[in-house]
Amino acid sequence: MLTSHRGQPSPLGSTLHEQGVNFAVYAPAATQMQLCLFDQSGHSEIAKVTMYRHEGGLWSVFVSPLRAGTLYGYRADGAYAPEKGLLFNQNKLLLDPYCKDFQGEFTWSERHFCHLPVGTLNESDNAVDMPKSSVTDIARYDGQRPNVPWSKTLIYECHVRGATKHCDFVPKSLRGKFLGLSHSNFIAHLASLGVTTVELLPCHAFISEQFLTTKGLKNYWGYNSLSFFVPHKAFLVEGQISEFQQMVRAFHLAGIEVILDVVYNHTAEGGLDGPTLSLKGLNNTGYYRMVGEQAHYINDTGCGNTLNIDDPFTLKLVMDSLRYWVEYMGVDGFRFDLATILARTEHGFNSQHSFLQAIAQDPVLSKVKLIAEPWDVGPGGYQLGGFPSPWREWNDKYRDTVRRFWRGDAGTLSELAKRVHGSHELFEHNQRGPLNSVNFITSHDGFTLADWVSYEQKHNFANGEENRDGHSENISFNCGIEGQTEQAHILALRHQIQKSALITLMMSKGVPMLAAGSEIAHSQQGNNNAYCQDNEINWLSWPQNISERLTQNRRLKKDWDDDEESALCALIAQLQEIRCHYAIFHHPFYIHTQDERFNISWFNKDAHPMSEGDWHDSNNKTLIYMLTDTLRKQNLLVILHAGSDDVEAKLPAIPGVVWQLSLSSVHPTETIEKSQQTQSLSAHSAWVYQSHNEDLKND
Incomplete structure (x- = not known):
């Protein structure tokens, strides 16, 4: 036999105790709240329990003996005044906003509508078409989290x-x-x-x-x-x-x-x-x-x-x-x-x-x-x-x-x-960096x-x-x-x-996202x-x-x-693998000029630093940039060529360094044996080079 008494207004939702279950819900303008209990099939309503009002618009009731898996819903009574935004209708079984599980399928029917049409109270009971909230006893997650840094x-x-x-x-x-x-x-x-x-x-x-x-x-x-x-x-x-x-x-x-x-x-x-x-x-x-x-x-x-x-x-x-x-x-x-x-x-x-x-x-x-x-x-x-x-x-x-x-x-x-x-102009103004941009x-x-x-x-x-x-x-x-x-x-x-x-996506600063x-x-x-x-x-x-x-x-x-x-x-x-290897992708701040460790350099197809004319040439469809880590002596060169014609491009010369082509959208792999070698860029192609010490290369 079920017994009930005034419960606790917090926490909201259903809380399982040894003696039963505490139910709490927030409905400040309701005049009455009822807890409706269902059999395990979810088809039959077996009890209606009146809830107790607390200050601040909270309602509660403690019911025993109940256990995990108990199926329930709420019915709220009060004013029906659509012009004031009040839509109370005790004929509607309501899903607990805080339920952690429910049983049964939702089925569309006219019974779900508070009024048909607006201003005409719909007295049809929708319980048969509603899933029923379920009391749960789920444990906290205890697994070890990876905690992957944004970088x-x-x-x-x-x-x-x-x-x-x-x-x-x-x-x-x-x-x-x-x-x-x-x-x-x-x-x-x-x-x-x-x-x-x-x-x-x-x-x-x-x-x-x-x-x-x-x-x-x-x-x-x-x-x-x-x-x-x-x-x-x-x-x-x-x-x-x-x-x-x-x-x-x-x-x-x-x-x-x-x-x-x-x-x-x-x-x-x-x-x-x-x-x-x-x-x-x-x-x-x-x-x-x-x-x-x-x-x-x-x-x-x-x-x-x-x-x-x-x-x-x-x-x-x-x-x-x-x-x-x-x-x-x-x-x-x-x-x-x-x-x-x-x-x-x-x-x-x-x-x-x-x-x-x-x-x-x-x-x-x-x-x-x-x-x-x-x-x-x-x-x-x-x-x-x-x-x-x-x-x-x-x-x-x-x-x-x-x-x-x-x-x-x-x-x-x-x-x-x-x-x-x-995208420094978007994020730097409020003390944020490139890793605040999710690129896709x-x-x-x-x-x-x-x-x-x-x-x-x-x-x-x-x-x-x-x-x-x-x-x-x-x-x-x-x-x-x-x-x-x-x-x-x-x-x-x-x-x-x-x-x-x-x-382009993976060689950009920021956090990459793949669909x-x-x-x-x-x-x-x-x-x-x-x-x-x-x-x-x-x-x-x-x-x-x-x-x-x-x-x-x-x-x-x-x-x-x-x-x-x-x-x-x-x-x-x-x-x-390249992103993880190069620390410049992990650097949390923007690089506008050469700092103690990192630098970004922009080049034209002749391996000269980009001029104002190069930047504003509307027909220029080749972007070449080099990411440098002076501490690790790492240089990464990226070439993006969106033109519809093949073009020739020189690779920037770095004393004592040769470029090795790591990958491109055209060829699998290729080694560039001498610095400043001219590379033929196929139409619509992208290229990634890594620098190597010339002495080590000769060895």
Whole structure:
């Protein structure tokens, strides 16, 4: 027989004790709160327990005897006044915002809507279509973290499902799951590339929008959160949330960090015409940003609502969620989707926002990796370079400049130099350095690396919006033919430019990020907004030769055949080795003039220092720079030639030193025996040379 009494208002959520479970929830404007308990099937509601009110809008109840696995939900009663933002409806079963697990599938139905239409209270009970919150007893993560410094970080952005769904070197039962991603063979592939950090697209439990399900599509990317604590259930093999911890532990044992792409800017509840699933039914006007006397939702996300981080309990929810994923699930950091929203007040973006201050002083979160996507569609939404230390930021100016350069656009040279130097004009103003720039050429959003050189137009018809969605300007080019082709010279050119772009990325100062599939030339068939494609468009198609080498535990090396996939893998591995070998890539500050140890020198094709005329020559499409470490007597020379014609270039002369070609996008290896030798640069090519002592070379 169940008994209940007044519980504790903290911590929020369900807390398991020896005698039972304490439940606590925040609903300041509710007139009554009920805890609803369900049988183990989740289909039958077996008890309603009235909760006790505390000061500050908190409610609690302690129920015994209950145990881990108990299924429950909340019902909130109060005023229904949409014009004031009050949407209380006791007919709606609400997911606990703090639940760590739930059972059952979410099913779209009219029962989820608070009103049909707006102003007409919907008295349909939605419990049958809602997942039920579950009491958990999960232990803190106790694995050893790699703690990779930013200076040695190589990020691999990937989707849990898409990375292994078609991966024949991962057991079939694990494909598309957390445990498939952390299978030893997949980890071996990442390690062979030199990847130090995986950045996973949303892993918080999410649902597909109704407008997608009616078209037979799904929200594949996952930017539509249902819960900020529960791992996405479809990524679990046996439904146990501990599988996420197992995945993290496997990555950590291999020395690889795990970063989560998190969505705290909006939720799946949408706007006034959206469903009432959790926050909206508890404290709509507090959890979401409202404007005007009619309490209209601010929609800076383009998804119907915007989370109100200015509210102290919303801020608490986000902070508690972040700490949970670090302390209990073991993650090493976060990439914040539309991060500018999290630091916006009614007066605009604020680099001293309470959210940023809370992170900075938090003893747990201040020590993890923090990456901002520094833009959104709201007012003043573009804030690249505006976040404080120790935040890192996605640098789309780097992406766009590198794309323009390799497309052959005129007048890009000086801008490219800024980007490969770490974008000092963006980050140095507030005491930050090149390692605050996360450099990338492609990400999950937009064309893949292979599609970037294969399509000039988006091909998004499969999304069901008549190709109207997605960006129209992708700074892409098709090398002469739109889309797939069998013409060898076109394929060779596309392959070469992909390699040239990868060399640029890895030989730039900053933190490099690879989009999953770049190493195997994955194509999305020209879809640049594949957020709703849970199929072969997004699932990586792994070449057989990679599978064979992984099963033989062979490291990717430059002795691979020069086919498209293996050559890209080998190239990335070699480039990461060079990055780790040269301390100048680890240097946390910008180098504007020769300092005690490091220097960056810029040359024209005659090996003379770049002049003003060279920098402003719009037809100049060759960038040559040398990175020098005087302490270690290291010199690294990088040549990027985006012109459509071959040109001759002299290599800078350094007394007592000869240049050795380490790699290029054209030839495997070649040795330059004499300094100042003229090198023929093929069109659309990139070259990396390392210096060697001439005496040692002669020996």
